[in-house]
Amino acid sequence: MRAGLVVLRRLGETLLTVFLMVTIVFFLLRVVGDPAELLVAPEATHADLDKLRAQLGLDRPLLEQYVDYMRSVVTFDFGRSLTQNRGAGELVGEAIRPTLELTGLALLIGVPVSIILGSIAALRRGGIVDTVTTAFATLGRAMPSFWLGLMLIITVAVGLRWLPASGYGTFQQLILPSVTLSMIVIADVTRLTRSSLLEAYGNDYVRTAYAKGAGPARVTWFHVFRNAMVPVITIIGLRTAVLISGSIVVESVFAVPGLGWLLIRAINRFDFPVVQATIILIGFLVIATSLLVDIAYVLIDPRSRSVRRA
Amino acid sequence: MRIHRMVAALMALALVLAACGGSSTSTTAGGDGSTTTAGGSTDSTAPSPGGVKEVVILASGDPPDFDPHTSGATEKSNVVHNVYDSLTMLDADQTETLPALATEWELIDDLTWEFKLREGVKFHNGEDFTAEDVKFSAERLHDPNAEVARLTSSLPDFDHAEVIDDYTVRIHTKSPDPILPQRIYGLLIVPNEYTASISESEFAMSPVGTGPYKLAEYVPGQRIVMEANDDYWGGRPKVDRLVIRPVPEPSTRVAELQTGGADIIQQAPVAQMAEIEASGNARVEVRDGRRVAFVGLDLLPGGPEALQDKRVRHALNHAVDVDLILQTINEGYGTRLATNFRPDFFGFDPNAKPFEHDPEKAKQLLAEAGYAEGLTLSFQTSDQVFPGAVEVVQALAEQLRAVGITVNVDVVDHATFRSIVIAGQEAHETEDMYAWNWGALDPDPDSPLSGTLHCEGISSYYCNPELDALIESGRREMDRTKRAEIYRQVQALLLEEAPFIFLFQIPDVYGVSNRVVFEPRLDQYILGQFLDVNE
Numbered sequence: 001m002r003a004g005l006v007v008l009r010r011l012g013e014t015l016l017t018v019f020l021m022v023t024i025v026f027f028l029l030r031v032v033g034d035p036a037e038l039l040v041a042p043e044a045t046h047a048d049l050d051k052l053r054a055q056l057g058l059d060r061p062l063l064e065q066y067v068d069y070m071r072s073v074v075t076f077d078f079g080r081s082l083t084q085n086r087g088a089g090e091l092v093g094e095a096i097r098p099t100l101e102l103t104g105l106a107l108l109i110g111v112p113v114s115i116i117l118g119s120i121a122a123l124r125r126g127g128i129v130d131t132v133t134t135a136f137a138t139l140g141r142a143m144p145s146f147w148l149g150l151m152l153i154i155t156v157a158v159g160l161r162w163l164p165a166s167g168y169g170t171f172q173q174l175i176l177p178s179v180t181l182s183m184i185v186i187a188d189v190t191r192l193t194r195s196s197l198l199e200a201y202g203n204d205y206v207r208t209a210y211a212k213g214a215g216p217a218r219v220t221w222f223h224v225f226r227n228a229m230v231p232v233i234t235i236i237g238l239r240t241a242v243l244i245s246g247s248i249v250v251e252s253v254f255a256v257p258g259l260g261w262l263l264i265r266a267i268n269r270f271d272f273p274v275v276q277a278t279i280i281l282i283g284f285l286v287i288a289t290s291l292l293v294d295i296a297y298v299l300i301d302p303r304s305r306s307v308r309r310a
Numbered sequence: 311m312r313i314h315r316m317v318a319a320l321m322a323l324a325l326v327l328a329a330c331g332g333s334s335t336s337t338t339a340g341g342d343g344s345t346t347t348a349g350g351s352t353d354s355t356a357p358s359p360g361g362v363k364e365v366v367i368l369a370s371g372d373p374p375d376f377d378p379h380t381s382g383a384t385e386k387s388n389v390v391h392n393v394y395d396s397l398t399m400l401d402a403d404q405t406e407t408l409p410a411l412a413t414e415w416e417l418i419d420d421l422t423w424e425f426k427l428r429e430g431v432k433f434h435n436g437e438d439f440t441a442e443d444v445k446f447s448a449e450r451l452h453d454p455n456a457e458v459a460r461l462t463s464s465l466p467d468f469d470h471a472e473v474i475d476d477y478t479v480r481i482h483t484k485s486p487d488p489i490l491p492q493r494i495y496g497l498l499i500v501p502n503e504y505t506a507s508i509s510e511s512e513f514a515m516s517p518v519g520t521g522p523y524k525l526a527e528y529v530p531g532q533r534i535v536m537e538a539n540d541d542y543w544g545g546r547p548k549v550d551r552l553v554i555r556p557v558p559e560p561s562t563r564v565a566e567l568q569t570g571g572a573d574i575i576q577q578a579p580v581a582q583m584a585e586i587e588a589s590g591n592a593r594v595e596v597r598d599g600r601r602v603a604f605v606g607l608d609l610l611p612g613g614p615e616a617l618q619d620k621r622v623r624h625a626l627n628h629a630v631d632v633d634l635i636l637q638t639i640n641e642g643y644g645t646r647l648a649t650n651f652r653p654d655f656f657g658f659d660p661n662a663k664p665f666e667h668d669p670e671k672a673k674q675l676l677a678e679a680g681y682a683e684g685l686t687l688s689f690q691t692s693d694q695v696f697p698g699a700v701e702v703v704q705a706l707a708e709q710l711r712a713v714g715i716t717v718n719v720d721v722v723d724h725a726t727f728r729s730i731v732i733a734g735q736e737a738h739e740t741e742d743m744y745a746w747n748w749g750a751l752d753p754d755p756d757s758p759l760s761g762t763l764h765c766e767g768i769s770s771y772y773c774n775p776e777l778d779a780l781i782e783s784g785r786r787e788m789d790r791t792k793r794a795e796i797y798r799q800v801q802a803l804l805l806e807e808a809p810f811i812f813l814f815q816i817p818d819v820y821g822v823s824n825r826v827v828f829e830p831r832l833d834q835y836i837l838g839q840f841l842d843v844n845e
Contacts, residue, residue: 037729046768048462049733085375085514094530153565165565166557169532255557257531265371265558268725 010291018283022073025279026066026272034058035082035270056082069276078280079273083266088273091262092281098168099258102250103243105178110185111236117186118193118232119225125198133190140187149180149253166255177254181247185239192235196228203227229300237293241286363843364551365826367574367836368563371556372530375514378498379451379460384576384834388554391835392536393434394498394519397425397444398491402831402840404600404654404753407491411439411499411520420486420788421469425494427477431543433501435518441479445471446502448481456510464496464751486786488793489656489754496751522547522839531556536838547839564821567592573823574836580641580698586821596643597830599818601749602650602758603696605689605706605811607742609772610735614687614742621679623808627665629672629713630706632813639701643817649804650762652815654753654832657784657797662805664812672713686716691745692727696816703745706811717743733768740771747816751833755797756785763809772809 036053053059057068072079078089114137121133156176157165167173200206201224209219248260255261259278266274373386378394397412412425431439448471451460462468467483474480481490504518517525522544523536534554538547555572557563564582566572568589578586583594607617607626616622636644645653648664676682687710691703700721707717720741722730730739731746746769750757759781760766765773780800787793804810822828827842 033725033729037732038725046733046766049768081374083374084372085377085380085511091530098531150559150561150565153562158565158568161569165569165571166559166562167532167555167571169529252558253562255555255559255562257556261531261558268723270725 014284014287017287018280021283022070022276022280023066025276026069027062029270029272029275030062030065033270035272038269073280078277081266081274082271083269084271084274088277091274092259092277095257095259095262095278096281097258098256099244099247099251099260101174102178102181102247102256102258103240105174106181106243107185107236107240109178110182111189113182114186114189115193115232118190119197121190121194122197122201130194134194137187137190140183140190143183144249145180145184146249146253148183149177149250152176152180153253166253168254168256168258173254173256177250177256180254181243181250184243185236188235188239189232193228193232196231197224200224200228226300230297233293233296233300237289237296240289244282244285244289362551363549363845364553365549365573365838365841365843366553366555366571367576368557368566368572369554369576370558372534375511376517376525376528377510377514378500378517378519379447380514381461385556387834388836389525389534389536390498390517390519391521392523392552392838393517393521393525394500395521396495396498397427398495400492400495400753400833402829404492404832407495410495411444415491417788418480421483422480423483423487423490424474424478424480427479428543429477431520432541433504433518433520434524434539435501435504437501437503437518439499439501439520440476441473442476443499443502444479445473446505447497447499450500450505451497461496465490465493486788488788488790489752492752492754522837523552526551538838542839544839548842549838552838552841567821567823570823573826574828575821576818576834576836577697578819578821580639580643580819583641583819591825592821592823595820595822595828595830596817597832598645598653598815599749599834600652600751600832601696601747601816602647602652603699603702603745603747603813603816604650605813606731606740606744606746606762606769606771607809607811608738608740608744609809610738612738613771616679616681616685616687617742619679620807621675622681622685624665625672625675625679625713626710626715626811627808628668628675629715630709630811631667632664633667635702635705636814639698639705640814640817643819644814646814647812649801649812650748650758650810651755651797651801652750652753655750655755655797656753657755657794657800659798659801662798662801665805665808669709669713676714681714684714684716686718687743688718688720688741689743689745690720690722690727690730690741692722692724694724695727695745696747697819699745702813731769735771743811753832755800756781759800760785763804774803774807774809777803777807 034053036049036056036058057065069079076089078087078092080086081088081091084091117133121130124130153165153176156162163176164170164173205223206219209223244259247258248264250256251258251261252264259282262274263278263282265271266278367388369385369388371385373389376386376389376393378390395411397410398415399408399410400406401408409428411428411431413428414426416424418424425444427439427441427444433439448465448468451465452462452468453460467485467487469482469484472480472482481494483490487493499520501518505513515528520543522539522542524539525534526537527533527535532555536552538550540546557566560577560579561582563572563575564578564586567575567586568591570591578594586592586594607623608614609617632646636642636646646664648662651658676685689703689707691699693700703719707719710717731744734740746762748758748762762769763772763777764770764781765775765778777800780796780803784793784796784800787796818830818834820828820830825844827844829840831837
């Protein structure tokens with residue numbers, strides 16, 4: 001019963017957040033620029049421009065456009081793209097899969113690598129592995145993904161000819177962009193895993209566990225690791241949100257037709273319906289991710305369950 | 311213990327996924343009747359299977375659709391100009407008008423051109439090509455009730471088309487059009503029965519033309535595939551398949567060229583030209599393009615007072631060193647122009663000399679105009695106005711500073727910049743100077759003159775009734791000699807009044823695989839029928 005109420009409340013909050021997001025973006029876009037000016041051929045006349053604006057419905061009062069738009073959004077009609085001769089919803093629908101595949105693979109590579117590296121660094125603290133790992137993670141933080149992506153193309157695709165340089169459709173084409181994207185996860189999660197583990201070791205319950213007769217292995221994996229994972233999961237959740245929206249750069253560099261590429265092109269051309277539809281979807285994805293993180297908490301940390309009941 | 315096993319399991323999963331590669335995920339487009347072949351993977355290894363000659367071209371993005379009568383910039387033209395034909399065709403340098411779907415043409419009177427059409431031509435769906443299709447296409451281009459705005463600028467003075475018989479058609483214009491046969495190259499011919507039988511959006515995604523290629527497959531975001539038309543009236547093209555892939559990042563396009571994943575890339579970054587040449591399997595092809603770069607000046611009432619003085623404008627033109635900019639920033643490519651007339655324009659005056667680089671004279675003129683103490687001007691551009699625009703603007707600013715003019719350079723994003731300049735006269739937000747370019751499709755000066763210098767021009771911040779009168783009479787004049795004289799006077803007036811800082815003709819830089827035979831065209835179209843592959 002209580003779980004049900006919680007879910008409902010979360011759903012309500014989600015809808016409200018997305019609604020506010022769409023409204024703000026809607027009005028901001030229309031203040032910033034006029035897509036008709038970008039669509040018209042430079043050789044056109046003023047009359048052509050006005051006619052185009054009228055055709056696109058951009059000359060109507062702002063409030064009227066807004067109400068019309070919100071009404072159609074409720075029926076999942078996101079309007080027609082201003083620059084591609086197709087529906088905005090259709091374009092967004094096509095772009096979801098590449099982004100999810102990229103994000104998924106980036107997490108699949110990034111999470112295990114960073115937890116393993118971070119754990120080794122903590123367990124062998126002060127050793128060579130620790131130093132190298134920490135340096136690697138810091139470097140990853142400093143490296144812009146644009147640069148890393150291009151470097152990987154130049155070395156792996158052009159230099160070694162091991163993988164294709166760009167594009168989407170085959171698994172090989174997903175590897176380089178996913179690796180680039182995974183750095184966003186690795187850079188943070190590695191160091192956090194390490195420090196979180198070290199911090200957990202210093203807690204009282206560790207001494208208690210030893211006192212109860214537990215061996216070092218059980219102490220490490222059963223007690224320390226579980227507790228250390230709590231902040232790590234939070235960060236993974238946050239970084240996933242960054243991954244979804246940060247794939248903009250990686251998708252452009254590697255020509256992956258996902259949400260990021262769609263969004264940046266739509267923004268550059270003032271393609272309002274597509275910008276709005278993409279932001280709605282990204283918003284939902286990010287909120288869904290934080291929901292998953294909360295569920296993971298409940299599973300991993302028994303303390304969170306009892307807090308709820310109290 | 312549990313987490314340990316979880317992690318191990320995840321790692322194993324990752325390894326397994328990495329091992330099973332090569333699965334081709336092919337999503338097809340929104341099934342609007344386009345014939346799709348079974349999902350082929352765009353592998354990056356170069357030689358084509360079983361003797362099929364294939365050329366891979368990289369574009370910066372997908373076209374909005376395949377409707378030949380609506381706008382879609384360069385991303386669309388490489389598709390529609392291979393799938394459709396026009397009545398005439400221009401050669402690579404746009405100096406000759408050649409027969410295509412029309413075999414001859416004749417001026418009947420000032421407002422009428424008659425075209426004799428090629429017989430025995432069929433559209434890709436079997437429909438016969440006749441004069442009815444020409445009339446239908448011209449009227450469709452000018453349809454006032456069209457859902458999507460049409461490119462009426464291809465044939466601006468069109469009045470109506472008259473079918474004389476199956477293979478003769480007359481085009482009537484509202485006012486005399488001396489270059490209609492060249493302009494009509496921009497009117498692509500669509501089949502009347504097929505087009506009328508389906509909705510506009512369906513037609514936009516399933517093109518049927520008479521051209522050397524047919525659209526075989528379209529996977530949005532991944533590739534457009536065109537296959538040779540065996541029954542093409544001009545003879546089956548040598549290249550069997552044309553593949554266009556969207557790759558937005560210029561450096562990635564260069565990388566694809568180097569790995570053999572692409573055969574032709576457009577607008578290769580000048581900075582990477584040496585890299586392309588050094589790769590051993592590709593070369594750089596450069597030609598002067600149809601775009602002309604110049605610096606526009608805000609000469610509207612309310613603009614900077616200094617610019618209203620002709621001497622100041624002359625000083626600006628004398629202060630800049632365009633040749634130096636071409637040598638350094640453009641690696642020697644690009645042609646200096648005296649005005650905004652391209653050398654291929656009708657009426658181009660080779661005797662009109664560009665302003666000499668003379669900083670001393672510039673300072674002298676500024677002093678005469680009362681600005682010996684110096685002058686401050688703002689200069690705006692975006693990084694996409696033309697390749698290297700920001701570097702060029704900064705170099706120009708330095709050259710102006712050397713004669714005592716303080717220049718404040720402002721770089722904005724392209725969309726904002728376009729909205730400030732195009733149709734922005736009423737809002738008047740342009741800076742004192744703005745970098746701009748104009749790429750006329752036809753080898754004719756009317757387009758840039760009307761667009762950037764006529765009082766009503768959509769990107770014009772200059773108004774001179776004397777120039778307007780010349781522009782308008784040049785547009786109508788059917789006698790070639792008289793017309794050439796009018797444009798000679800225009801060029802003289804432009805040099806006298808200096809409404810711009812005149813710059814250069816922008817070079818088009820292509821990266822081309824060594825296995826492909828390709829000659830760049832002035833109109834930037836990549837036409838499969840003129841390509842060949844040496845295996």
